[in-house]
Amino acid sequence: AVGVSAVGPILRKLQSDCATPLPVLRRVADAMAGEMRAGLAADGAGGLPMILTYVDTLPTGNEKGLFYALDLGGTNFRVIRVQLSGKGEPIATESEQVTIPQELMSGTSEELFDFIASRLANFALKESEKFHMAKGRDREIGFTFSFPVKQTSIDSGILIKWTKGFAVSGTAGRDVVACLNEAMERQGLRMRVSALVNDTVGTLAGARYWDDDVMVAVILGTGTNACYVQRVDRIPKFGGPKSHSGNTIINTEWGAFADGLPLSEFDKAVDAASINPGEQIFEKTISGMYIGEIVRRVLVKMAEAGDLFDERAPEKLSTPFILGTPDVCSMQQDTSSNLEVVGSILRNVAGVSSNSDARKIIVEVCEIIAKRGGRLAGAGIVGILEKMEKDSEGLIFGKRTVVAMDGGLYEHYPQYRRHLQDAVTELLGADVSKNIVIEHSKDGSGIGAALLAAANSKYD
Numbered sequence: 001a002v003g004v005s006a007v008g009p010i011l012r013k014l015q016s017d018c019a020t021p022l023p024v025l026r027r028v029a030d031a032m033a034g035e036m037r038a039g040l041a042a043d044g045a046g047g048l049p050m051i052l053t054y055v056d057t058l059p060t061g062n063e064k065g066l067f068y069a070l071d072l073g074g075t076n077f078r079v080i081r082v083q084l085s086g087k088g089e090p091i092a093t094e095s096e097q098v099t100i101p102q103e104l105m106s107g108t109s110e111e112l113f114d115f116i117a118s119r120l121a122n123f124a125l126k127e128s129e130k131f132h133m134a135k136g137r138d139r140e141i142g143f144t145f146s147f148p149v150k151q152t153s154i155d156s157g158i159l160i161k162w163t164k165g166f167a168v169s170g171t172a173g174r175d176v177v178a179c180l181n182e183a184m185e186r187q188g189l190r191m192r193v194s195a196l197v198n199d200t201v202g203t204l205a206g207a208r209y210w211d212d213d214v215m216v217a218v219i220l221g222t223g224t225n226a227c228y229v230q231r232v233d234r235i236p237k238f239g240g241p242k243s244h245s246g247n248t249i250i251n252t253e254w255g256a257f258a259d260g261l262p263l264s265e266f267d268k269a270v271d272a273a274s275i276n277p278g279e280q281i282f283e284k285t286i287s288g289m290y291i292g293e294i295v296r297r298v299l300v301k302m303a304e305a306g307d308l309f310d311e312r313a314p315e316k317l318s319t320p321f322i323l324g325t326p327d328v329c330s331m332q333q334d335t336s337s338n339l340e341v342v343g344s345i346l347r348n349v350a351g352v353s354s355n356s357d358a359r360k361i362i363v364e365v366c367e368i369i370a371k372r373g374g375r376l377a378g379a380g381i382v383g384i385l386e387k388m389e390k391d392s393e394g395l396i397f398g399k400r401t402v403v404a405m406d407g408g409l410y411e412h413y414p415q416y417r418r419h420l421q422d423a424v425t426e427l428l429g430a431d432v433s434k435n436i437v438i439e440h441s442k443d444g445s446g447i448g449a450a451l452l453a454a455a456n457s458k459y460d
């Protein structure tokens, strides 16, 4: 077995580079609020994208009827139907998940949308007795489409580009709602898209159905994003027709935030090796895709320093993304005295054998990175809340306000969750933070899209 003496300085440096004491959190929250303002003033003027979603009407909980949702955001898509029966009544749902065949991910736009429409038609045929469609109406769909879109109304949006491994020809520059509508027509399927929604907005709508105080939604999964309710009269760049509610949902795309973050050499290396260097820095610091990879790079450096594992350059550990955030999370849950779970994850995932001194250090590395992620996410949330409070004094901090959270990272990582809450409490103080409820909203986004189809129905 080896000692760990050479590793100490690396650990201490990491600790100080990634530290998030209150003044750092304050700086990040203020910068978030400032970048939001800049993004609302003008498109592309630095700051955050702050995308207008054209969602001005959120569900009230009184919605009734049968609505569909279609969720396309990766290699699977999901179709859902929901029967809404009014205030306080349970929602009946049925759903189906379909894997998109590999060849369709690099085929033509028609082929992809024909496939989606045919599966949707299939699913629509199988409505059980719990579901009732009002006579004389077409079935309406809320379409969650998690690719970059330039939205032009609640039911249209131009695809900017495919991401996440899709290389479908003929969709970029086109309205994805029109693509789906045309495919449904080709299938002879009488359904129509009433709302095109981002998944963060779906989460907000899904949570709002049950709770009128939900004002913000945050996704912390593979990536991260946040949206919130914004007063229209405080959006300088707003050129469209006045929303009759006076509010609209803004998709912040906060993953693009970068101001004043405490970064280490490992974060800079992750960014430099990524497909989008210099972009999505907040996302690369706090989200599930990267936490494991940051930890892996720290371990590689510690191994090279000579004292962490038996080997100085363990081959498997040098593979990018071999260590996942779920592994980091599992290592932190290990309460055995010898850290057996840590040992077996390191052996199975990274191909290294470790003694208990090394394992203790590795758990500390996991804690440093998870703590920074959770606390920075909390500071970002406070930035959003402070921007909202400034627009409408007393309406956020002076009453109960709910932040709906979703995503695998938030759901499964208890330490991350705790650090996030701690940062919010530290920043807002005990009195105000009593009014701010940060709560998990499980899988609201699919149902949320159907609720937005209902709230934006063509028939009322």
Ligand code: ADP
Pocket (backbone or CB within 6 Å): 220, 221, 222, 223, 287, 288, 289, 325, 326, 327, 329, 330, 406, 407, 408, 409, 412, 413
């Ligand atoms: P999406 O990929 O659409 O964001 P999810 O919201 O389910 O999907 O998030 C999945 C991500 O959540 C994973 O990529 C991973 O980073 C993170 N995650 C999943 N399970 C865990 C876990 N046990 N501990 C920590 N993070 C996890």
